[in-house]
Amino acid sequence: MAPAITLAAETELSAANTGFMLICSALVMLMTPALAFFYGGMVRVKSTLNMLMMSFISLGIVTVLWVLYGFSMAFGTDSGSLIGWNSDWVGLSDIGLTELWDGYTIPVFVFLVFQLMFAVLTPALISGALADRVKFTAWALFVALWATVVYFPVAHWVWGSGGWAFELGVIDFAGGTAVHINAGAAALGVILVIGKRVGFKKDPMRPHSLPLVMLGAGLLWFGWFGFNAGSWLGNDDGVGALMFVNTQVATGAAVLGWLAYEKIRHGAFTTLGAASGAVAGLVAITPPAARSPRSAPSPSVSSPACCAPWPSA
Secondary structure, eight states, rough: OOOSSOOTTOOOOOHHHHHHHHHHHHHHHHHHHHHHHOOOOOGGGGGHHHHHHHHHHHHHHHHHHHIIHHHHHHEEEETTTTTOOOGGGGGGTTTTOOOOTTSSSSSSHHHHHHHHHHHHHHHHHGGGGGTTOOOHHHHHHHHHHHHHIIIHHHHHHHHSSTTTTHHOOOOOOGGGGIIIIHHHHHHHHHHHHOOOOOOTTOOOOOOSSSHHHHHHHHHHHHHHHHHHHGGGGOTTTHHHHHHHHHHHHHHHHHHHHHHHHHHHHSSSHHHHHHHHHHHHHHHHHHHTTTTTOOOOOOOOOOOOOSSOOOOOO
């Protein structure tokens, strides 16, 4: 069976880009435990460990599923514009160490592991909507089912060659659709089904540890540089540096904006507001992170297989 991408023989492996992408992958991996701290500090003491584990377990479940069939479903040969499949990728059974991702200078394994970290993070994002609502075992089952039925197919729609959104020209740079909108829609759906917290508006539910929240927000900020800069799949043209700067500036501005609003509205600054502003800025800058005030960078290939870059001006 022919894969959804073809290996470009004329492209040579770049040690610099490969190293850059491995570092970015590690940064994105850090975002999941960072999210655990961010959410864990905002719940009551009795819910802290459950909240931490709801994020952390995604590292185990989604990693195994991605290796078994997730990567094949997301980036394999298209079937009806809805799902991909490549039997050679099941269990990573037939991927050469030096095989390159189509049109890029990084190995397939590097692209695979970078995308894995996105897949791990996305269900963890949903967990914040279910604080004090579900047991850990029920959540673990939900992660496995949701990743299989929702995330892997949606990733194919927007990033996989042949996916219906990809073919329509949808630009999903660094996961604005497949990660943020997808997780947000899922969070809304599950809270409509599960309902309110037990004791909502009756028992005090203040954040028990704002230091944990700030630690999580800081680590998310740190990891987000890999999330955005790595989505260009290399840095030969300097776009990664542009995205790094845009990420930092937008997030800093968002922190100041949120704090200014709090001061005007409530008369005081809060640490929770600063952390919330940082995360809001990170999410907001992700889709346009590669946009330059002078001109938009041109795509390095005509049909990028992941994280489609901003179109030419």
